[in-house]
Amino acid sequence: MHVNLTKLLNEEQARAAAQISGPVLIIAGAGSGKTRMLCCRIAHMLQSGVHPKNILALTFTNKAAMEMAHRVRTLVKQPLDDLETSTFHAFGLRILKQYGHLLGYNKNFTIYDSADSISLMKEVLLEENFDVSSVQIKELIHLFSSIKTGRTSWTHDASHSIRGLYDAYRSHMKVYNAVDFDDLLMLPIDLFERYPDVLEIYRNQFTHIMVDEFQDTSFEQYTLVHMIAEKQRNICVVGDDDQSIYSWRGANYKNIELFEKDFPELVEIKLERNYRSTGTILQAANELISHNSMRKEKALWTESDSGNSITMLYPDDEETEIRTVINEMRRLSYERHINWDAFGILVRTNHLIPAIENVCMLESIPISVSGGQSFFERKEIKDTIAYLRVLANPNDDMALLRIINTPRRKIGRVTLQRLRSLAETHHCSLYSAICLLISTDGVEPSNRNESLKSFIGLIDSYRNAILSAGKTKSSILNKLMEEIEYKHFLKLENPENEQIAEWRYKSIETFIRMFSTWEKDDGNEENSLYDYLNKITLHNHEQTDDEQKIHAVSVMTMHAAKGLEFDTVFLLGIEDHIIPHARTIEEHPEAIEEERRLFYVALTRARKLLYISSCKVRKRNREFIHPEPSRFIAEISQHLLQSHKAHIELKKDETVAAFQALKRLLAQKESS
DNA sequence: GCATGATTGATTTTT
DNA sequence: TCAATCATGC
Numbered sequence: 139m140h141v142n143l144t145k146l147l148n149e150e151q152a153r154a155a156a157q158i159s160g161p162v163l164i165i166a167g168a169g170s171g172k173t174r175m176l177c178c179r180i181a182h183m184l185q186s187g188v189h190p191k192n193i194l195a196l197t198f199t200n201k202a203a204m205e206m207a208h209r210v211r212t213l214v215k216q217p218l219d220d221l222e223t224s225t226f227h228a229f230g231l232r233i234l235k236q237y238g239h240l241l242g243y244n245k246n247f248t249i250y251d252s253a254d255s256i257s258l259m260k261e262v263l264l265e266e267n268f269d270v271s272s273v274q275i276k277e278l279i280h281l282f283s284s285i286k287t288g289r290t291s292w293t294h295d296a297s298h299s300i301r302g303l304y305d306a307y308r309s310h311m312k313v314y315n316a317v318d319f320d321d322l323l324m325l326p327i328d329l330f331e332r333y334p335d336v337l338e339i340y341r342n343q344f345t346h347i348m349v350d351e352f353q354d355t356s357f358e359q360y361t362l363v364h365m366i367a368e369k370q371r372n373i374c375v376v377g378d379d380d381q382s383i384y385s386w387r388g389a390n391y392k393n394i395e396l397f398e399k400d401f402p403e404l405v406e407i408k409l410e411r412n413y414r415s416t417g418t419i420l421q422a423a424n425e426l427i428s429h430n431s432m433r434k435e436k437a438l439w440t441e442s443d444s445g446n447s448i449t450m451l452y453p454d455d456e457e458t459e460i461r462t463v464i465n466e467m468r469r470l471s472y473e474r475h476i477n478w479d480a481f482g483i484l485v486r487t488n489h490l491i492p493a494i495e496n497v498c499m500l501e502s503i504p505i506s507v508s509g510g511q512s513f514f515e516r517k518e519i520k521d522t523i524a525y526l527r528v529l530a531n532p533n534d535d536m537a538l539l540r541i542i543n544t545p546r547r548k549i550g551r552v553t554l555q556r557l558r559s560l561a562e563t564h565h566c567s568l569y570s571a572i573c574l575l576i577s578t579d580g581v582e583p584s585n586r587n588e589s590l591k592s593f594i595g596l597i598d599s600y601r602n603a604i605l606s607a608g609k610t611k612s613s614i615l616n617k618l619m620e621e622i623e624y625k626h627f628l629k630l631e632n633p634e635n636e637q638i639a640e641w642r643y644k645s646i647e648t649f650i651r652m653f654s655t656w657e658k659d660d661g662n663e664e665n666s667l668y669d670y671l672n673k674i675t676l677h678n679h680e681q682t683d684d685e686q687k688i689h690a691v692s693v694m695t696m697h698a699a700k701g702l703e704f705d706t707v708f709l710l711g712i713e714d715h716i717i718p719h720a721r722t723i724e725e726h727p728e729a730i731e732e733e734r735r736l737f738y739v740a741l742t743r744a745r746k747l748l749y750i751s752s753c754k755v756r757k758r759n760r761e762f763i764h765p766e767p768s769r770f771i772a773e774i775s776q777h778l779l780q781s782h783k784a785h786i787e788l789k790k791d792e793t794v795a796a797f798q799a800l801k802r803l804l805a806q807k808e809s810s
Numbered sequence: 811g812c813a814t815g816a817t818t819g820a821t822t823t824t825t
Numbered sequence: 826t827c828a829a830t831c832a833t834g835c
Contacts, residue, residue, distance in 0.1 A: 199825080227825050252824080272820075272829085319825050387824065487822055492826080543812095550812045676825070697823045719822060736823080759820075760826095817831075 141181040141213060147174070154374075154407045155179040158186060158346065161367075161401035162374040163394070167438045168423070168742035169414025169703065172376055176350060177209045179374070180221075183346055184214055191220035194344040196363065198351040200225055200677050202701055206350070222344075226359045228676055230322035235669075237329055237336055246668050248316045248527055248534045249675040255279050255318055257536045262306045265562060266299070282307060286320045287358045289388055313567055314533050323358045330365050341369045351701070352377030352397075356388035364400060371401065379434045380427050383697060383736045385729075394434070412438045414703055416445025419748050422774045423741040429773050430731045447780040451751035452767075459751050460497040462782070463708050466749065467503065467691065470706060472796050478504055481691045482704030484740050486717040490710060494693050504690040508698050514674060518628065518642045519649055523674065525618060529601045530667045533567035542568075545627035547589045569597075596622070604667060611667060612654035619646060696740040707744035712737075712752045713765035737770045750779075 143152040151171055154164050155178040166172040176195070183193060197203040207223040224232070231249070238247065250258065259275050270278070282304050284290035292301065311318065317325065330337040347367045349355065352375040355363075367373035375397055382391040398404065412420055420440050427433070453459040463483065470476050483494060483505075491507060498505045513519060521544055527537035543549045561571035572590050596618075604614045619625075624646065628639035656670055692704065696717075711717070718733035741748065752767035771779075 225825065322825080383823075384825095386822080489821060489826090546813075548812065552811055695823065716822095721822070757826095812835085814834080815832090817829105819829090820827095 141178060141185060143178055143182060146178055147171070148411060150407055150409050150411070151175040151178070154409065155182050157374075157405055157407070158183050158188070159372050161371055161397075161404040163397060163404050163406045164374065164376040164409065165406070165434060165436060166376050166378055166409040167412060167436055168378065168381060168739070169412040170409035170438070171411075171413050172350075172409065173206065173209065173701075175409065176348065176376065177206060177213055179348070180206075180210045181213045184216075184218075188346055189220070190218050191222070192343060192345045193221055193348075194229070194346070194366075195221075195223040195348045196226055196229060196350065197223065198225065198354055199701075200228065202350065203228070225676070226355070226362065227319060227322045230326045230362070231672055231676065233326040233329065233340070234317070234322065237333070238325070240333060240336070241325055241329055242312075243317070243325075244315050244531075246315065246531045248314065248531045248537070249322070249672050250311070250316050250318045250536065251675055252279070252319070254316075254536045257539070258307065258310060261535070261539075261558075262303055262310060265558065266303060266306060268299075268303070278303065283320050284388070286324060287356065287388060289357065309565075310535070313565065314535050315531055316534060316536075320358075323356075323362055327358060327362055327365065330362075337365060340366050345370045345372055347373045349373070349375045350377075351381075352393060353379050353382035353391040354384045354389040355393055357390055357393065358388070360390075360393045360396060368400075371403075373401070378436075380430070380436070380735055381700065381739050383700065383732060383739060385732055408436065410436060410438055412440040414745055415440065415742060416442055416746055418444045418447060418778050419741060419744050422448055422748075422778050423738055425775060425778075426734065426741065426770060426773050427738045430734055432731075446747055448748045448750060448774075448778055449782050450771075450779050451749055451782045453751060453753055455753055455755045456493055456757065457497060459710060459753050460494050461501075463710070463749070463751070464497065464501050464503055466708075467706075468796070470747070472800060476705065477689055478691045479689050480705035481708070482699065482702070482706070482743060483691060483693045483708045483710060484696050484699050484743065485694075485710050486696055486719060486736070487711075488695055490716075491693060491695075494710070498691070498693075505693050506690040508692070508694045513645065513649075516642070516645060518624075518646050521624070522615070522619065522646050522649055523671070526604075526615060526667065527671055528569075528597055529604050530671055532569040532597060532601065535561075535568045538568050542593065545622055545624060545630075547593055549589055549593070553590070569594075609657050609665065611657050612650050615653065616650050619650075696736050699743050700739055703743050703745055705745045706747040706749070707740070708749045708751065709740050710751050711756070712750050712768045712771065713756065714768050715763075715765055717768050717770065734770060734773075737768070749782075 143155050146152075147155060148171070151174070154162065155175050158179065164172075164175075166175070180193060180195065184190065195203075195206060197206060203223045203225055207218070207221060210221065210223075211218055222229070234241075234243065234247075235245070239245065256272075256275055256279060259279055263270050263275070278300075281290065281300075285292065285304065311321075330340075344366055347363060349363055354377075363373070375394075377391070377394060379391045379394060382389060385391075415423070417440055420438055421444075424438060451459065451462055453462050467478070467481050470481075471478065485491060485494075495505065495507060514523070521541060524537040524540040527534050528541060532538070539554075542554070557568050557571045557575065560575060561568050564571065564574065566574075572594055576587060576591055576594060600614065600618050604611050607614050625639065625643045628642050629636055632638040632642075653670065656673075657665055692702075696709075714720075717737055718730050722729045722733060750771065752771070753765065755762050756765050757763075
């Protein structure tokens with residue numbers, strides 16, 4: 139292994155990669171070869187004798203973490219099993235797994251995702267007799283999250299009852315032996331404060347730390363990494379304040395200022411040369427972002443040609459919008475021999491995605507959707523996972539509630555209500571409440587507890603089986619799903635179409651197969667059920683990398699597109715209530731700058747061609763509205779834009795001609 | 811007391 | 826369009 143930095147990188151990049159001791163702040167603009175630099179930097183560390191297990195690289199998404207690990211391995215041609223590249227949350231989980239018992243958590247704790255948190259909030263509200271709309275529930279959860287992470291304090295508008303709800307929420311979590319996403323960061327901080335010797339272990343292990351997407355780290359994430367880095371001070375953070383798009387989740391680009399204050403001896407390096415986009419795209423992006431105030435001084439430049447103008451589309455409605463895009467993709471792939479995976483379709487909100495999926499399906503365009511309703515969010519998969527969760531941790535009430543009457547076991551509203559109040563008076567989980575109810579049942583076997591008894595029997599027997607199963611857990615799960623006749627339940631759910639039931643059961647089989655692949659992988663030494671469940675909670679929104687999807691058009695939200703790039707990018711639904719999003723602006727007028735940054739991120743994903751589309755009519759709820767094009771479009775010089783030429787849309791016979799040409803091409807390829 | 815079908819109402823972004 | 830809630834039937 140020998141990596142020559144100056145050969146692989148430009149001057150600034152090489153400087154950044156070579157500076158491996160002391161604190162470093164790297165301001166890396168969009169498309170400035172940041173990932174490449176980071177990978178070379180790790181390679182350089184290894185070359186300089188730093189052991190892989192002493193390196194900690196924190197990223198924002200699991201995808202980015204895996205990508206980085208992969209690229210470093212290719213670069214240095216070594217397996218590097220000890221190299222820790224992970225997200226903050228995965229890192230926090232790792233710490234809790236090892237030392238969580240010091241804080242009173244059993245090792246079979248469950249991670250609650252936001253859906254679980256919402257269900258729990260509903261439960262708590264029910265208990266305390268509150269009638270609250272779903273919007274308010276989300277607000278409450280957001281408030282509690284801010285409180286927990288110290289972003290907000292109780293001082294203002296904290297009524298007594300709201301504090302009560304917060305306490306109830308937290309005590310429920312404790313009873314369930316559950317932690318939420320915030321806990322994955324806050325509990326390690328708590329741990330480090332209470333057990334300095336544990337902190338010392340981490341400080342000594344991770345002598346070299348890197349943080350990617352630093353502009354999107356939250357205060358508590360920064361606190362965590364600061365605690366570890368404080369002593370050795372070999373920490374490098376990489377970010378771009380113009381791409382900060384997660385402030386609603388607590389991201390705080392002011393962390394850059396904190397970092398400057400905490401590590402005053404730092405070296406600052408700016409990467410301003412853009413290798414990704416054409417001059418036109420870059421200029422448009424620069425113009426747009428210059429409308430924001432309070433930016434760190436930065437000027438992206440490129441040596442590439444100005445390239446094509448940005449194409450504006452003004453389709454009549456949503457369907458025309460997608461069909462126009464499909465026509466363009468067909469034309470480009472035919473004229474320029476472009477693969478489907480060179481296209482990216484980006485939207486502001488998830489709910490614009492299904493319509494795109496449908497039309498692409500009809501037109502046989504292969505697409506790969508990330509975000510939106512993922513495999514793990516399908517009802518049948520969530521049910522299956524809920525069964526696993528209850529087996530792993532019977533005190534997990536949210537999972538238990540999901541499955542206790544699925545399939546129907548004649549355990550209905552009233553029974554549950556009784557169980558709830560029993561659980562409440564004993565401060566225990568529903569599972570314990572059921573056990574209590576059954577044991578105090580006495581001699582006369584009351585009919586109504588029979589179904590509860592058999593349910594507990596089912597759970598207990600499978601729990602024993604799966605916890606002692608070694609590498610055959612998946613087959614036990616399979617047996618469980620057969621025993622409860624889940625397939626039959628699906629058929630009852632879809633009486634008019636048995637095919638749907640079959641199809642949905644197939645995804646359960648797929649899940650069991652995935653589970654089986656995981657448990658047979660020797661890399662998972664511990665191979666515990668808990669590990670698997672935690673893994674799928676944290677990797678929820680991730681692509682299951684099917685080979686068939688590699689040559690597909692990517693469809694995703696602008697948030698999900700961060701860090702990615704495509705030759706050709708289509709931005710759909712660039713209308714004034716969607717981006718900037720009407721609700722955001724209403725609630726926080728200052729958030730317009732973040733919306734602009736989001737649009738900036740979207741623009742800078744494109745290498746060569748960029749299309750921006752704004753519909754004349756869009757269906758919202760049940761009515762049609764006439765949206766205005768996004769105000770951001772007006773912030774770009776008009777000479778960079780060009781309207782979509784009508785003749786570009788292929789007429790029918792042209793399409794036929796195109797297909798024939800394509801056919802000839804394929805025949806040629808085959809014969810050669 | 812529970813299951814089922816009809817009505818209503820709500821939709822930002824993600825670890 | 827979809828999910829959660831409500832009212833009614835068994």
